[in-house]
Amino acid sequence: MLQRPNEKLQQKVTLYKDKIRSQLKKKIVIIKDQMKLRHSKIQLDTPSQKQSNIAADFSDNYELGEKLGEGAHAIVHKAIRKCDNQEFAVKIFRSSDPEIIASIRKTYQIGSMLQHPNLIKVKELYINQQNGYSYQIMELCQYPNLESQINNLNLNEIKTVMRELLNGILYMHKQKICHRDIKPDNILFDGQNVKLLDFGVSKKFYVKQHHIDMWTPTGTQFYCAPEIYTKVSYTYKVDIWSVGVILYQLLTKELPFQDETAHGTIELICKAQFKDHPALDKVSKDLLSRLLWIDPKKRFNADEALKHLWFQNKEIKQQCMDDMIVHDGLVNNSSLIIQLSQSQNRNTYANNFETKVEAFMPTIHVKQSSFRDSS
Numbered sequence: 001m002l003q004r005p006n007e008k009l010q011q012k013v014t015l016y017k018d019k020i021r022s023q024l025k026k027k028i029v030i031i032k033d034q035m036k037l038r039h040s041k042i043q044l045d046t047p048s049q050k051q052s053n054i055a056a057d058f059s060d061n062y063e064l065g066e067k068l069g070e071g072a073h074a075i076v077h078k079a080i081r082k083c084d085n086q087e088f089a090v091k092i093f094r095s096s097d098p099e100i101i102a103s104i105r106k107t108y109q110i111g112s113m114l115q116h117p118n119l120i121k122v123k124e125l126y127i128n129q130q131n132g133y134s135y136q137i138m139e140l141c142q143y144p145n146l147e148s149q150i151n152n153l154n155l156n157e158i159k160t161v162m163r164e165l166l167n168g169i170l171y172m173h174k175q176k177i178c179h180r181d182i183k184p185d186n187i188l189f190d191g192q193n194v195k196l197l198d199f200g201v202s203k204k205f206y207v208k209q210h211h212i213d214m215w216t217p218t219g220t221q222f223y224c225a226p227e228i229y230t231k232v233s234y235t236y237k238v239d240i241w242s243v244g245v246i247l248y249q250l251l252t253k254e255l256p257f258q259d260e261t262a263h264g265t266i267e268l269i270c271k272a273q274f275k276d277h278p279a280l281d282k283v284s285k286d287l288l289s290r291l292l293w294i295d296p297k298k299r300f301n302a303d304e305a306l307k308h309l310w311f312q313n314k315e316i317k318q319q320c321m322d323d324m325i326v327h328d329g330l331v332n333n334s335s336l337i338i339q340l341s342q343s344q345n346r347n348t349y350a351n352n353f354e355t356k357v358e359a360f361m362p363t364i365h366v367k368q369s370s371f372r373d374s375s
Contacts, residue, residue: 016232020217058126058135062090068142073200079137088123089140096132104134110177111138111199118168120188120197141195143188146246150184151253157191158250163311164194165243170302173236176206178214182242183223184249205236214238221262222255226270226294237296240305244291251284252277256292270294283310 065078068089079090093104104125111122121139128134146161153161165187172179180201188195201218205211213233217224225241227234248256256274259265272294280288287310293299300308 058090058128062088062135062137064090078140079135087140089138091136091138093134093136094132095134096129101127101129101134104136107200107202108136110202110204111136113175114172114177114199116168116171118164118194118196119172120195122199138197141188141197143190143193143195145185146187146189147184149189150249153250157189158247159311160192161187161189161194161250162243162247163306165196165246166302166306168194168196169239169243170306172202173239173302176204178203178205178236179239180214181219181223182239182246183220184246185220187246221265222258224269225296226272227296229266230270235296237299237301240291240299240301243302243305244288247284247291248274248288252279256288286310 061083062079062081065080065087067075067077069076074091074093076089076091079088080086081088093100095101104127108122108125111120112125115121120141122136123139124137126135126137165182169179169182177199179196179199180203181198182196186196186198188197203212203214205214214235215233217228219228219238219242223242223245225234225238228238245256248254254275254277257265257268259268272292274288274292276285287305287308290300290308291305
């Protein structure tokens, strides 16, 4: 007997829900282990206290400084390198779970590959397998995060944020790495410079000349692309969707897809129809429609977005506007995508960092026992 279409759909939905539940259970176990860091009896907040709780290799090279922040998985402190007094940030994890340690190693290896002025640099990793502490040394950047500045940015500053952010993302995607959690909290901005951080869920999507499918639902709800909720696998274009959400938020001071319930928000995201707003002109609507395109194959990539008319100066924009064909509030595609050579605002970051990062030996220090490794 043939199954009805509704029954087939229900079976697919049930299988998908079971898969999600299984993944969530695994994540809950991992998060509970990582949360031990926040509730541990070992104190890491006071720089002047005894350093006996810190891995010997780390404490030999760095002095632990003031606490800078705290998340669900780690605590961030300032760290001063003893040999030259240079300041860094250190992200401190605590877990003896082999899977979590492997994840920390993987995050470090991805982060240390990325060398771009719009991405936080990851320097070293110390792992103490005796007490379960891991220390990731990073570039210290104390710009305020974008989340705290959303209501205060003017149009020129918004364009700076988007241009710098897209340059960093363009570089990441050329290195075949997808960030997967782009949001204002993970973007630092000082008025002129942008830094994208937190590569904790980033993933290489091209390994040994083969594309790797990404299917794990991850990210922050308001900034997740529809395919994360509706498909088994997705591509690096999920990062571009997140950029579109951020652009809308910066221009309108509102989220494009938001409901009173999580389920309602997901439904709005999956429809991919952002709300109109008085702050949006025809050009910005066109750019948003291409960043928030429901079909990932038709969605802009970072390079295409940077060439959009919205980024150009007033003289070039007016010249193009004179020749534009407008249909239903959107501008003809061929008029909007102009060559970077036509723009006086031509950005040089992409050219400076096109070369792939050369092979390197990751700086990982592993301490397996109370005895210091000879290496």
